[in-house]
Amino acid sequence: MLPAWTGEAPGWLLPNGVAMAYAATTMTDASKKRTVLAVQNIKGGVGKTTIAVNLAALLAEKHHKQVLVIDADPQCNASLYLLDDPRFDARTRNDPQRQEGNLYDLFHGDVRYLDVVTGQHYGPKRSTSNCRELVRTCAGGGSLSLVCGSAELFDVQEIAAELVLPRLKRWIRTTGDAYDHVIIDCPPSISSLSLSALKAADSILVPMAADVFSVHGLRILLETLARYKKVYDIQAKVAGVVLSLFPPDGDARRTGAENYAQRIREACATNVPAIPCLMQSISRDNAYPESFEKRSPLPFSPKPAHDRLVDELDAIATELGLIGGGP
Numbered sequence: 001m002l003p004a005w006t007g008e009a010p011g012w013l014l015p016n017g018v019a020m021a022y023a024a025t026t027m028t029d030a031s032k033k034r035t036v037l038a039v040q041n042i043k044g045g046v047g048k049t050t051i052a053v054n055l056a057a058l059l060a061e062k063h064h065k066q067v068l069v070i071d072a073d074p075q076c077n078a079s080l081y082l083l084d085d086p087r088f089d090a091r092t093r094n095d096p097q098r099q100e101g102n103l104y105d106l107f108h109g110d111v112r113y114l115d116v117v118t119g120q121h122y123g124p125k126r127s128t129s130n131c132r133e134l135v136r137t138c139a140g141g142g143s144l145s146l147v148c149g150s151a152e153l154f155d156v157q158e159i160a161a162e163l164v165l166p167r168l169k170r171w172i173r174t175t176g177d178a179y180d181h182v183i184i185d186c187p188p189s190i191s192s193l194s195l196s197a198l199k200a201a202d203s204i205l206v207p208m209a210a211d212v213f214s215v216h217g218l219r220i221l222l223e224t225l226a227r228y229k230k231v232y233d234i235q236a237k238v239a240g241v242v243l244s245l246f247p248p249d250g251d252a253r254r255t256g257a258e259n260y261a262q263r264i265r266e267a268c269a270t271n272v273p274a275i276p277c278l279m280q281s282i283s284r285d286n287a288y289p290e291s292f293e294k295r296s297p298l299p300f301s302p303k304p305a306h307d308r309l310v311d312e313l314d315a316i317a318t319e320l321g322l323i324g325g326g327p
C-alpha cells in the first residue's frame with residue numbers, strides 16, 4: 001500500500017505520489033541586521049552564479065563581512081565554484097550515513113515517510129544542523145560559508161510551491177543571524193525552488209546580458225516576477241538589473257551591446273513600477289571562467305590584472321547598498 005502523510009499539515013507530495021509528513025520546527029527571529037539577496041533570472045548562462053559567488057567573495061574578503069552563499073540550483077555550479085571535489089562529494093553523495101548536509105536536506109531533512117499500514121516512520125531523516133560549510137576565513141576577519149546544492153533539488157522543483165515555500169525563509173531566520181549577507185544563487189526557472197529563494201529574500205538582483213534576447217525577455221521576466229510575487233505574497237523587491245558579460249572596450253561587440261543596454265535601461269525605467277538598471281556593468285573577461293576552473297573567485301586570489309574586475313564588483317555592491325553609502 002502506498003504510504004501517506006498524516007499529522008499536521010503542511011506535508012508535501014513527491015511527483016511519484018509518495019507522501020510525507022514532517023514535524024514543525026520552532027523558529028525564532030534573528031536580531032542581527034542582514035541582507036538576503038536572491039540572484040535570479042529565468043534565463044541560464046547570464047552570469048547569475050558568477051555574480052553571486054564573486055559578490056559574496058568580495059564582501060567577505062575586501063569588506064570583512066560574514067557571508068553565506070546558498071546554492072539553490074540543482075546544477076550546483078556555485079558549490080562547485082567554492083568547493084573542491086572531495087568536499088563537494090562529501091556533501092552530496094547518496095549515502096544514508098552521510099553526515100555533511102546540503103540544501104536538499106534543509107527541504108527534506110525533517111521529513112519521513114509514514115507507512116499507513118504499520119504506522120511506522122521510515123526513510124531518511126537528516127539533521128539540518130550540518131548543512132553549512134565554512135569555505136574560507138579571510139585575513140581581515142570576514143568569512144564565506146556555503147549551503148551546498150544537490151542534484152536532488154530537482155525533486156523540490158516538482159513539489160507544489162505552497163508546501164515548501166516558507167522553509168528556506170524560516171531556516172534563514174533561525175540561522176542567518178550569524179551573517180551580514182546571505183546570497184542565494186537561483187536556478188534558471190520559476191519553480192518551488194526559486195520561489196522559495198525569492199520568498200526568503202529581501203531583494204532580487206537580475207543579471208542580464210546586453211543582447212537582443214534580453215531586450216525582449218526583460219518584460220516577460222518582470223511580468224512573471226510580478227505575477228508570482230503577488231500570488232505567493234513575496235515581499236522581496238527587485239533591487240536592480242545588472243548587465244553582465246559586457247564586451248570590454250575595443251571588443252567588436254561593444255557598440256551593439258551599448259545599444260541593447262540603452263534599450264534595457266529604458267525598459268527598466270518605463271516598467272511599472274520602475275526598476276533600477278545598475279550603472280555599473282560586469283565586463284566579459286576570461287578571468288571569470290578561469291577562476292571557476294580554479295575553484296577560486298577573483299577576490300580570493302587578488303592579481304593586479306583583476307583589479308578592474310574587482311572594482312566593478314565593488315561598485316555593484318555599493319549601488320545595491322550592500323556596502324558604503326548606497327541606496
Ligand SMILES: Nc1ncnc2c1ncn2[C@@H]1O[C@H](COP(=O)(O)OP(=O)(O)O)[C@@H](O)[C@H]1O
Nearest residue numbers: 044045046047048049050245283284285288289
Ligand atoms: N563576466 C564574464 N566574463 C566571461 N565569462 C563569464 C562572465 N560571467 C559568466 N561567465 C561564464 O559564462 C558561463 C555562464 O555563467 P554563469 O555564471 O554560470 O551563468 P548562470 O548562472 O546565469 O547560468 C560560465 O562559463 C561563466 O564562467
Ligand SMILES: [Mg+2]
Nearest residue numbers: 048049073077
Ligand atoms: Mg548558475
